[in-house]
Amino acid sequence: MKSLLFILPLLFTHSLLGADTPKLLLAKVWNESMDPTGWWISEKYDGMRGVWDGEKLWSRGGKPIVAPEYFLAELPEGVALDGELWLGRGKFEDTMSIVRRQTPDARWRQIKFMVFDAPKAKGTFEQRMALLKNQLPVIAKHVRPVPQWRCKGKAHLIAERDRIIKAGGEGLMIREPESVYEGKRSGTLLKVKTHNDAEATVIGHKPGKGKFDGMLGSLRVRAKDGREFSVGTGFTNAQRKEPPPIGAVITYRYRGLTKNGLPRFPSFWRVRKE
Numbered sequence: 001m002k003s004l005l006f007i008l009p010l011l012f013t014h015s016l017l018g019a020d021t022p023k024l025l026l027a028k029v030w031n032e033s034m035d036p037t038g039w040w041i042s043e044k045y046d047g048m049r050g051v052w053d054g055e056k057l058w059s060r061g062g063k064p065i066v067a068p069e070y071f072l073a074e075l076p077e078g079v080a081l082d083g084e085l086w087l088g089r090g091k092f093e094d095t096m097s098i099v100r101r102q103t104p105d106a107r108w109r110q111i112k113f114m115v116f117d118a119p120k121a122k123g124t125f126e127q128r129m130a131l132l133k134n135q136l137p138v139i140a141k142h143v144r145p146v147p148q149w150r151c152k153g154k155a156h157l158i159a160e161r162d163r164i165i166k167a168g169g170e171g172l173m174i175r176e177p178e179s180v181y182e183g184k185r186s187g188t189l190l191k192v193k194t195h196n197d198a199e200a201t202v203i204g205h206k207p208g209k210g211k212f213d214g215m216l217g218s219l220r221v222r223a224k225d226g227r228e229f230s231v232g233t234g235f236t237n238a239q240r241k242e243p244p245p246i247g248a249v250i251t252y253r254y255r256g257l258t259k260n261g262l263p264r265f266p267s268f269w270r271v272r273k274e
Helices: 012-016 092-099 106-110 125-135 154-166 237-241
Strands: 026-029 040-043 048-052 057-059 081-086 112-117 143-145 172-175 185-192 196-207 216-223 228-231 249-254 267-271
Touching: 040 154, 048 092, 081 092, 092 106, 112 125, 125 143, 154 172, 196 228, 216 237, 216 249
Parallel strands: 026 185, 112 143
Antiparallel strands: 040 172, 048 057, 048 081, 081 112, 172 185, 196 216, 196 249, 216 228, 249 267
């Protein structure tokens, strides 16, 4: 029997998943003034966050993910996992079209569950990674621990980021050594990308003019802190003809903040589909 030395009891309703949604470790953004030497580097996988509670698979929003039995059979019973359901670099939309179906199809055979943490385990990040290697199948088609390697310094981190992006990836994640798993946004986990991104809720549509006459001109959105602003670039013509509805949550990219704390040059990226 595999050791469960670091596993806590899975209190499903009130622990990992809380009342409604999973209490997950969320990342902040790396600031180049911070020395990342000694931190753990991994690729940032652009897929759908998945949480295995030891019995069932859930989305970040607390909705059940219907996966085939052969996929679930590779997940360890009684061990909570946090990871990303991932099809490949640059295949976010395809990933979502597969994993959101209520009736799984043959395309699931291409999906990987890239596991980057064990949220209900005791101990440091390094201990949890050792646990994952012990608990996950040695030979598996779908479930894999995320590769982690040490950062040798700022120049190394930037070079690795650029290498991954050049290969079609989204960027990197870095993790503080010996850190614990916190079910909140934490400075122990940082995103390393060439741009900033965030989420906001659509609260209005502004009609377009000129070449965009009869289509969307810009979205009026509200950020999580209550600030409101407009997003007018980044849309295809098809998206301008059928824009995200009011109430939809979008992800936008931006280049820093203005002196008033608003995103500078916000550009539409995609609708969050959960």
